[in-house]
Amino acid sequence: MQMGFYFDQTRCTGCNACRVACKDWNDVPEGPEAWMQVKYLEQGETPDVFVAYMIQTCFHCESPICAEACPAGAITKRPEDGIVLVDRNACLGKEECGAKCLKACPYDAPQFGPEPGAKMGKCVFCTDRLVQGKMPSCVEACYTRALDFGPLDELQKKYGQAVEAPNFKYSKRTKPSVIMNPKNPK
Amino acid sequence: MENPQHSQDVRIVRATSAFDCGGRCPLLLHVKDNKIIRIEGDDHPDSDRQLRTCLRCRAYRKYVHHPERLMHPQKRAGAKGEGKFERISWDEALSILSDKLKETKDKFGPESILLMTGGGYLASLHSGSMAAPRLLNQFGGYTTHYGNISSEGAVWASLVQYGSVMVGHSREDMLNSKLIILWGWDPARMISGSNTMHHLLKAKENGARVISVEPRYTDTAAAVADKWIPIYPGTDTAMMAAMAYVMITEDLHDQAFLDKYTIGFDKFKEYILGDEDGQAKTPQWAEAVCGVPAETIADLAREYAAAKPAALMDCQGPARSAMGEQYCRFAATLSAMTGNVGKPGGSACGGLMGIPIGHMFRMSAIPPGKNPVEMTGPKIKGTLDIRDRVIKRIHINKLWEAILEGKAGGFPADVKMAWSMCNNYLNQIGNANKGDKALKKLPFFAVNEIFMTAQARYADLLLPVTTAAERSDLTYAWPSGPYYTFVNRAIEPLGECKSDLEICEMLSDYLGVKDYRLGAKEDDILKHMVDQNPVTSKYVTDFDKFKNDGIHRIELKEPYIAFRKQIEDPENNPFDTPSGKIEIYSQRVADINSPKCPPVPKYIPTFEDRNDPLFEKYPLQLLTPHPRNRVHSEMYKVEWLREAEPHVLWIHPKDAEARGVSNGDDIQAFNDRGRVALKAFVTQRIKPGVVCMFEGAWYQPDENGIDRGACANTLTKDDYSGGGAAVMNTSLVQVAKA
Numbered sequence A: 001m002q003m004g005f006y007f008d009q010t011r012c013t014g015c016n017a018c019r020v021a022c023k024d025w026n027d028v029p030e031g032p033e034a035w036m037q038v039k040y041l042e043q044g045e046t047p048d049v050f051v052a053y054m055i056q057t058c059f060h061c062e063s064p065i066c067a068e069a070c071p072a073g074a075i076t077k078r079p080e081d082g083i084v085l086v087d088r089n090a091c092l093g094k095e096e097c098g099a100k101c102l103k104a105c106p107y108d109a110p111q112f113g114p115e116p117g118a119k120m121g122k123c124v125f126c127t128d129r130l131v132q133g134k135m136p137s138c139v140e141a142c143y144t145r146a147l148d149f150g151p152l153d154e155l156q157k158k159y160g161q162a163v164e165a166p167n168f169k170y171s172k173r174t175k176p177s178v179i180m181n182p183k184n185p186k
Numbered sequence B: 001m002e003n004p005q006h007s008q009d010v011r012i013v014r015a016t017s018a019f020d021c022g023g024r025c026p027l028l029l030h031v032k033d034n035k036i037i038r039i040e041g042d043d044h045p046d047s048d049r050q051l052r053t054c055l056r057c058r059a060y061r062k063y064v065h066h067p068e069r070l071m072h073p074q075k076r077a078g079a080k081g082e083g084k085f086e087r088i089s090w091d092e093a094l095s096i097l098s099d100k101l102k103e104t105k106d107k108f109g110p111e112s113i114l115l116m117t118g119g120g121y122l123a124s125l126h127s128g129s130m131a132a133p134r135l136l137n138q139f140g141g142y143t144t145h146y147g148n149i150s151s152e153g154a155v156w157a158s159l160v161q162y163g164s165v166m167v168g169h170s171r172e173d174m175l176n177s178k179l180i181i182l183w184g185w186d187p188a189r190m191i192s193g194s195n196t197m198h199h200l201l202k203a204k205e206n207g208a209r210v211i212s213v214e215p216r217y218t219d220t221a222a223a224v225a226d227k228w229i230p231i232y233p234g235t236d237t238a239m240m241a242a243m244a245y246v247m248i249t250e251d252l253h254d255q256a257f258l259d260k261y262t263i264g265f266d267k268f269k270e271y272i273l274g275d276e277d278g279q280a281k282t283p284q285w286a287e288a289v290c291g292v293p294a295e296t297i298a299d300l301a302r303e304y305a306a307a308k309p310a311a312l313m314d315c316q317g318p319a320r321s322a323m324g325e326q327y328c329r330f331a332a333t334l335s336a337m338t339g340n341v342g343k344p345g346g347s348a349c350g351g352l353m354g355i356p357i358g359h360m361f362r363m364s365a366i367p368p369g370k371n372p373v374e375m376t377g378p379k380i381k382g383t384l385d386i387r388d389r390v391i392k393r394i395h396i397n398k399l400w401e402a403i404l405e406g407k408a409g410g411f412p413a414d415v416k417m418a419w420s421m422c423n424n425y426l427n428q429i430g431n432a433n434k435g436d437k438a439l440k441k442l443p444f445f446a447v448n449e450i451f452m453t454a455q456a457r458y459a460d461l462l463l464p465v466t467t468a469a470e471r472s473d474l475t476y477a478w479p480s481g482p483y484y485t486f487v488n489r490a491i492e493p494l495g496e497c498k499s500d501l502e503i504c505e506m507l508s509d510y511l512g513v514k515d516y517r518l519g520a521k522e523d524d525i526l527k528h529m530v531d532q533n534p535v536t537s538k539y540v541t542d543f544d545k546f547k548n549d550g551i552h553r554i555e556l557k558e559p560y561i562a563f564r565k566q567i568e569d570p571e572n573n574p575f576d577t578p579s580g581k582i583e584i585y586s587q588r589v590a591d592i593n594s595p596k597c598p599p600v601p602k603y604i605p606t607f608e609d610r611n612d613p614l615f616e617k618y619p620l621q622l623l624t625p626h627p628r629n630r631v632h633s634e635m636y637k638v639e640w641l642r643e644a645e646p647h648v649l650w651i652h653p654k655d656a657e658a659r660g661v662s663n664g665d666d667i668q669a670f671n672d673r674g675r676v677a678l679k680a681f682v683t684q685r686i687k688p689g690v691v692c693m694f695e696g697a698w699y700q701p702d703e704n705g706i707d708r709g710a711c712a713n714t715l716t717k718d719d720y721s722g723g724g725a726a727v728m729n730t731s732l733v734q735v736a737k738a
């Protein structure tokens, strides 16, 4: 089984509740490290403007290139649900290896705090919530219900096969576990 | 890694915030060792019905446990405004305040005490805006302000047109609309009732066509609008007048509806057709004023008249302008012309969007009694003539001038001391630099606060206040439930903090005011408040369950529709106006006899519009909408929220290019009132000629008087419209690269 996210770009208002809820549940400190971020896209000219938001998080890829890149073997993919996790004790710290995981990841998912020797942190799919039968914190937080989660095959059944969307490029190399409802310019 | 949720000493407390926010979202606070360690949202089993909180309350614990919270009483130790303080005891603090109150009353009379209480804490029991008036009424009186910054224009308009402020529909009714016109409304940011955006998205998915009329392409518009019609600020009524012109001349309006339910349409028609002033309000005329192509205006008029039902969603934002009430009256008039008042899928307009269930205006409170200083004034209950309201009170957007000029300036009192709570006035009313002068001149200033806000820095005496997490209370959303919420005390007060009510109770002993203390347990008082409130008691019958759940949801059999009774059975349900009808022409307004208050809604030229000679020097119109990542100026210090959206000035590429400004550049925006420094956000999402910065960032003048915090109100004017609206969206500015 592979866990994945669903993102309905047509519903996202860029509010950042997901970002803050993720920081809250996972106790991510103030500063640039954010396991869930919201990217902004603007195109066109007044009054025919196109604005779309896109989530930026770890998509728990089928072939996690981050894991291959890590010289310490700190990143592993759980066989039972495909969730990609980092062992922060094994992580060498951003200067030591030059943040190889971040460089390899097509989605800038691996995050580091500003302090020297910062260990990599990224979306853990709120595994502690999943075992309690709860939604991931970001999904629970989204007031427009733009986010959903679940086994990828179930998401496909529910929402279809779309994996491309404005401001998102599906990596055939890593195969991110995400289904999109893209918002396209009129 | 230890998971605190699994440890036994974690309690889950059901609460909400009590911010001055349009939403009121249930929170599950995880509390351990008197600390909130995590937050979850509403756990209603039907996830579609969950009242999901926005990013603000998701960061609630970082606000409650912020390292910069004020923890002890303090008195000033430097110059006024310098922000230097020394710690004192509660005894010393209360002695200072009570001595000042007594001395001022004896020497200058109670009217020279200015009490400033705001909406920063919207709950029933601990709110300073209830507790302090009750105390000072018993003490001998005070002068206070009239009005609130947010909604006076919309309130005035709704009272004129309908005689009621409950002009909203419950939000799910948007699913009944064929056409939704967002006229200045951006619920994605300012929330406007928890789940409002969710319902708007559903309405869109249900097939509604959505059009946004706004100087900005808002996040709401970006999510739902089929079309954006950019318009100049303050000119909404010109476009609306032209829409009325098109409907009248093409016979698209619902004359039967107008005949049956309204009075004064003929007089309105005379104005529209130009019989009154020689100017027909044609789309061509409007185009020159509002910057919307004539054809676009005519198309919208035709579309709005044809789509049944259609919801024109006006709001309070554009009404915060120099003729703001005209916009809400005009919207309501268009709604009557299209027969959309009182109908499912329609909208009454009026800007307030409230329904009477769970509404802030129906909040429980301990009656504060009468203010001895106001006993002799004119009767102002329900008056539409603002001049009567400012005989005994000071308009909220004139506080600084009143302090500086006193009676000589036509204000009701010479202010010798002020006491402020639940508001960061210096930041949140117009003209912060004038506020800086006024607060430096003011002989004594006491402030109840949670943080060292822009205003708190000017205090002579600072009293530390608890957050909503440190007390139990009943809360309400501004506009509507339909639900009631109970705030369960999550943690014991931090430091030496007290609620405003507790401060008043302690102070009553020092003032010798007898019988002020409630002398009952918090929960017992709250139960009493629920039981005594005629609306709440109808719904909340099991107090213990209510407290336990933190919320009582009301199941509406069908969406609540404002004025449904009046429309379905007009014989037995007149409108609460003198004529019993929707008043497109208002005799009460005609009697005010002021050019600022025409009896039918109009477009009126104002100060700092695009025709003001000042426009040459300051050619950009400034908008100051609600921020997303704080509630006005509350939560400003929370880093999680600040990093989610930097404080920037929206400017169109054309205007930016003309000034050599690129995206992300340091810029300054300025006018004769002040100068702010911030970064430019160069975007196609704003009409050329308009700039926008979100209100609430804290005023922080440097030694040259440049506001480095970039508070929007450093640039806004301290004035009000004919209907009493604060003119937060009527300012001309210039922008330059820093």
Ligand code: SF4
Pocket: A057, A058, A059, A060, A061, A064, A065, A066, A067, A084, A104, A105, A106, A107, A108, A109, A110, A122, A174, A176
């Ligand atoms: S998104 Fe990036 S960090 Fe996450 S599994 Fe894929 S490659 Fe690794």
Ligand code: SF4
Pocket: A021, A022, A023, A025, A026, A035, A036, A057, A122, A123, A124, A125, A126, A136, A137, A138, A139
């Ligand atoms: S699943 Fe959990 S850890 Fe991952 S982005 Fe969402 S909130 Fe953060």
Ligand code: SF4
Pocket: A011, A012, A013, A014, A015, A016, A017, A018, A019, A038, A053, A055, A141, A142, A143, A144, A145, A146, A147
């Ligand atoms: S919480 Fe939902 S609407 Fe808000 S930014 Fe995240 S995905 Fe978008």
